[in-house]
Amino acid sequence: MATAALSRDEFERQLKDKALYYHIHHPFHTAMHTGDCSAEQIRAWVANRFYYQDNIPLKDAAVMANCPDRDIRREWVQRILDHDGRGDDPGGIEAWIYLGEAVGLSRRELLEHRYVLPGVRFAVDAYVNFARRATWQEAVCSSLTEMFAPEIHQRRLDTWPQHYPWIDSSALHYFRKRLGEARRDVEHGLAVTLDYFDTAALQQKALNILQFKLDVLWSLLDAITLAHVYNRPPYHHLNGDG
Numbered sequence: 001m002a003t004a005a006l007s008r009d010e011f012e013r014q015l016k017d018k019a020l021y022y023h024i025h026h027p028f029h030t031a032m033h034t035g036d037c038s039a040e041q042i043r044a045w046v047a048n049r050f051y052y053q054d055n056i057p058l059k060d061a062a063v064m065a066n067c068p069d070r071d072i073r074r075e076w077v078q079r080i081l082d083h084d085g086r087g088d089d090p091g092g093i094e095a096w097i098y099l100g101e102a103v104g105l106s107r108r109e110l111l112e113h114r115y116v117l118p119g120v121r122f123a124v125d126a127y128v129n130f131a132r133r134a135t136w137q138e139a140v141c142s143s144l145t146e147m148f149a150p151e152i153h154q155r156r157l158d159t160w161p162q163h164y165p166w167i168d169s170s171a172l173h174y175f176r177k178r179l180g181e182a183r184r185d186v187e188h189g190l191a192v193t194l195d196y197f198d199t200a201a202l203q204q205k206a207l208n209i210l211q212f213k214l215d216v217l218w219s220l221l222d223a224i225t226l227a228h229v230y231n232r233p234p235y236h237h238l239n240g241d242g
């Protein structure tokens with residue numbers, strides 16, 4: 001006999017329990033929030049995370065390309081506009097570039113992805129490629145790490161001014177902007193997920209997809225940690241330091 005599906009509330013609870021694996025718990029973020037990151041480490045994080053920012057609209061365009069439901073597309077397109085901007089709104093990518101400049105990176109260095117590590121590229125590309133190949137409902141589900149994002153944006157707003165006073169607080173605008181956007185995105189993404197994944201097998205699939213996305217975010221920080229905390233960037237043997 002097939003296992004019974006979880007109730008809607010229980011399924012939602014199990015999705016939310018995945019917060020235990022969110023990258024807010026990664027040692028790199030812990031160090032960032034307690035003021036233990038050097039300026040060089042902050043710069044490395046901002047430069048590498050820009051690759052994620054730059055790819056989010058491609059990921060969202062892939063969701064739309066796979067979605068035949070006009071009502072969903074009408075909602076989803078807002079995510080692309082949030083990042084790319086429209087009219088007078090310069091958008092989130094521009095806000096991240098502003099953050100980059102405030103920590104000492106040039107627009108050109110960011111746009112060229114000059115300091116992006118291979119591990120970060122692989123993790124982010126895995127997310128975009130997942131959205132290209134999965135069904136649109138699966139791709140929607142993979143965005144649900146955003147359930148946990150307002151807390152991490154708030155944590156940065158609460159801790160950076162004290163620990164990193166050399167960063168102009170106006171540059172934290174991106175994090176402020178995402179607080180509301182992420183909450184709105186989650187309401188929609190969660191409703192789609194709870195409706196669509198309605199058998200035990202599908203619910204387990206959704207939980208696995210969310211874990212995959214948590215793995216993407218965690219792996220990104222692992223790559224940054226190896227290169228910028230342990231000073232073991234790729235091919236470090238060529239630098240003659242071990």
Ligand SMILES: O=C(O)c1cc(C(=O)O)c2c(n1)C(=O)C(=O)c1cc(C(=O)O)[nH]c1-2
Binds near residue numbers: 143144146147178217
């Ligand atoms: O700073 C963060 O820790 C963080 C995490 C996440 C996330 O959990 O996926 C996103 C963002 N930020 C973010 O700014 C953002 O625009 C975003 C979009 C998405 C997505 O999967 O569609 N995640 C996130």
